[in-house]
Amino acid sequence: MTNEKPILVETKELTKYFTGKKDLLNLHPQEVKAVDHVNLTIRRGETLGLVGESGCGKSTLGRVILRLIPMTSGQVFYEGVDIGAYDKKQMWQMRKKMQIIFQDPYSSLNPRMTVYDLVRAPLDVFGIGTTEERREMVISILNDVGLDRQYLNRFPHEFSGGQRQRIGIARALVLNPEFVVCDEAVSALDVSVRAQVLNLMCRMQEKRRLTYLFISHDLSVVRHVSDRVAVMYLGSVVEIGTKHELYGSPLHPYTRALLSAIPIPDANRKRNRIILEGDVPNAYHPPAGCRFHTRCPYATEQCSQEVPVLRQVGDGEHMVACHRAEEV
Ligand code: SF4
Numbered sequence: 001m002t003n004e005k006p007i008l009v010e011t012k013e014l015t016k017y018f019t020g021k022k023d024l025l026n027l028h029p030q031e032v033k034a035v036d037h038v039n040l041t042i043r044r045g046e047t048l049g050l051v052g053e054s055g056c057g058k059s060t061l062g063r064v065i066l067r068l069i070p071m072t073s074g075q076v077f078y079e080g081v082d083i084g085a086y087d088k089k090q091m092w093q094m095r096k097k098m099q100i101i102f103q104d105p106y107s108s109l110n111p112r113m114t115v116y117d118l119v120r121a122p123l124d125v126f127g128i129g130t131t132e133e134r135r136e137m138v139i140s141i142l143n144d145v146g147l148d149r150q151y152l153n154r155f156p157h158e159f160s161g162g163q164r165q166r167i168g169i170a171r172a173l174v175l176n177p178e179f180v181v182c183d184e185a186v187s188a189l190d191v192s193v194r195a196q197v198l199n200l201m202c203r204m205q206e207k208r209r210l211t212y213l214f215i216s217h218d219l220s221v222v223r224h225v226s227d228r229v230a231v232m233y234l235g236s237v238v239e240i241g242t243k244h245e246l247y248g249s250p251l252h253p254y255t256r257a258l259l260s261a262i263p264i265p266d267a268n269r270k271r272n273r274i275i276l277e278g279d280v281p282n283a284y285h286p287p288a289g290c291r292f293h294t295r296c297p298y299a300t301e302q303c304s305q306e307v308p309v310l311r312q313v314g315d316g317e318h319m320v321a322c323h324r325a326e327e328v
Helices: 058-065 088-094 115-126 131-144 161-173 191-208 219-225 243-248 253-260
Strands: 007-022 029-043 047-051 073-078 098-101 179-183 211-215 228-233 236-242
Touching: 007 058, 007 211, 029 047, 029 058, 029 211, 029 236, 047 058, 047 219, 058 179, 058 211, 098 161, 115 131, 115 161, 131 161, 161 191, 191 219, 211 219, 228 243, 228 253, 236 243, 236 253
Parallel strands: 047 211, 047 228, 098 179, 179 211
Antiparallel strands: 007 029, 007 073, 228 236
16 A cells, blocks of 8 residues: 655655764774665655664754755755755745754753744744734744743743743744654653643644654654654664554564563563664774674674665565565
8 A cells, every 4th residue: 555645855865974083093084874875755744753772863864854964965855856956045945844843942942032032033034024923923823832922021941841842843833834853852851741742743733734754762752643654773774664564563673672672551561672782883883784783683694794775575665674574
């Protein structure tokens, strides 16, 4: 079964390499392949969850898609147009359509600005509306995210973490974007307010027909909000599928290990946790072949030599990069 929703964002062989420290003789700068030949599609109106351990490249991927940091090579298409080739002026116009919600509401809001100024700032930057119209737009979006107009003249430090993230969401959505990268958007929040903010994000998606790339290390949260989920390991996507395919029948040994670590909210049930052997490889010198082979219990000779490509398994949307997916 194929999904009929049109593709909004697509990456083709997208890479981002960071130049780091030099080698022992100080001759050649070494590279970290933070994002390595990633091919992804994100459909209009869906939430694509992006999971993986910290440092796997998921936040970098989100920022490269938005062109907040330059790519090393590859392409990013938005509605079929290669925005990687856009100049500054063209990209400026795209900013209205593509926004980001950051993880940390404490540091992403200027402490010296009032809520009104913070949320109005994007409208000022793009010269949208008159002063009065901007005020109405700010009040309207704050109302949508559950903040009353009485808070307009308050400063970020006067709010709780959950309220600050609501301000961050209002600021990201005031321009009426189509595509939003949510980068660990609820990770810094207390468990008690996390569900409220997640529900708010889902409501806003429905109301404004938003498309989300939802980046998180928390697989329970991703399951709650996503339509499809992609798993990253050391800069590469190793598995992608619908939420039901990925959580119901994970194929990649790394995905299985991640899923086995999700706590079950039932004291009488136990999950067989898969403990990965070995350390996370040095990002400057990732293993040859399958990058997971140094930690994979199913690794063979072939795994240490041949890079597994992302390939379709079954007749759904499930894709996996593992030589032995069918066997294990
Ligand atoms: Fe494990 Fe080999 Fe599959 Fe990599 S390709 S995940 S090493 S079985």
